[in-house]
Amino acid sequence: MLSYSRPQACRTLSTRLPDTARKPARADRAEGELERRQRECRPGFDLAALLKGSRLAMGNVDTVPAGKYGKASLEKLGVWDSVKDKIAQAESVRAALLLVSQGKAALGIVYQTDVAADLHVKIVGLFPENTHPPIIYPIALTKKSINPDAQAFLNYLRSMAHGRTFERQGFTVLVPLHQS
Secondary structure, three states: OOOEEOOOOOOOOEEOOOOOOOOOOHHHOOOHHHHHHHHHOOOOOOOHHHHHOOOEEEEOOOOOOOHHHHHHHHHHOOOOOHHHHHHHEOHHHHHHHHHHHOOOOOOOEEEEEHHOOOOOEEEEEEEEEOOOOOOEEOOOOOOOOOOOHHHHHHHHEEEEHHHHHHHHOOOOOOOEEEEO
């Protein structure tokens, strides 16, 4: 089995940049640990006030993994009850990001790796890792696989070169990589 994790997954509270602003590429990855800790959302933070009467975009809390993780974080931080009636639930995390990007929601809870793909959105807060279940993407070869290329594809994903590609996109590789 091969697993990848999104260490910043669902840890980002994002907002739209002003129309005149553009974020530099990869700005989040260059951030130092001190800056990261200063932006970490703390228990009881006033999320409802930050919304300024607008909505909080996030994946559907019953069906979208990012929505489930986001709700768990808000509950753990003690702010869910203050915003549960202000949620704009989307069918996917990218749809939630689009609501923020288009200015239809003041803030959104999305993956850091998704924020990196939208030049109109920036991260304004991070949820501590201990506020939601671990976010892991496993992959394995099934016993009934009949595709002759399946093992080669799995080996490719396990290669060091491909693992570094995942890491550049903000993922953490959870298993040792193999030389290819």
